[in-house]
Amino acid sequence: MRAAAVFRLFFLLIPTARGAARGGDARARRRRARATNARQSLEAPRGFKRTRRPHRDLDATGRRDGTTMSIADARVRWANDMRAVVTRADALRSDGSIDQNFFKPKRVVFETQSKKWGDDERERLLRGLETHGVGAWGVMKRELLPEWDTLQLRVKASKMMGTQSLARYPKWRGDAAAVKAEYEKNKAIGEATGCWKNGTLVEDDDGSVAKYMAEHGLT
Template sequence: MLNADGSINQDFFKPRRVILVADRAKWGDLEREGLYKGLEVHGVGKWREINRDYLKGQWDDQQVRIRAARLLGSQSLVRYMGWKGSKAKVDAEYAKNKAIGEATGCWKAGQLVEDDHGSVRKYFEAQEAGPQ
């Protein structure tokens, strides 16, 4: 790190090899439309089929699931497993989840997210019970 005269050896700080990082594939309008179509045809939970048929197989199952969660506006997709819907239905679910999230204070980064108090669960339980 130091030269014989006590100065800093600048070569010490240069990388020994150059590593090129490939550009990551971007998720754009074509992929979003493919995901809408995949949700309509295959439904929630069929990530591999959606990827194969509508996204050219370029994403892994987890990436497709995360994008679907963002489209639906719900971090948890458990209540949607097997659900199929057109673009209009997906957008309607997003709006519904956003309204629930804003009402319960559980709308975080564009998704309905359960909190430590179970606010979302309590909201759904109250809806199932109906008016008293």
């Protein structure tokens, strides 16, 4: 009798368990559907409305009944519309796509003769050192040597004075004779300390130049 009651209770509980399982599966499917819709809404461009289920009547071009755009078409159209707002008109085609011909060079210029440093440029730089002093490279470029940049003028002045570093010459001014005298002084220091490299005084990491100048009272 007791065994029969147990079997009846078991068979009564089976449908309840199956229903709970089916209910759990349904809830899981609904959660997955909501997550899918949320992800698709983030991926779709603004203004494009996605349906919950994919259409079965999409043709080969990705349109539904010839009226609804596919995701790719909507994105292209959105990009073209935005491009028309932020891009100059002559760089775009009529549909808003980029006209690659706009970015092609209109002409190609070949430089047949490079600028050269000669006596005239040297004289103008000497005039700039005498008038404006070391460090006024921008003024020299603007008034005397517009075809040369400030870095090139500094390097040229360093070679003329025979020293790689011009830190010892803040706002120094001098004529051609003074520049030549500084060159000879730097050459003598470089040869005495072993720091004369390719016609220029190059200070080493041991401070040999500074020590030599301090010992001999040079500035």
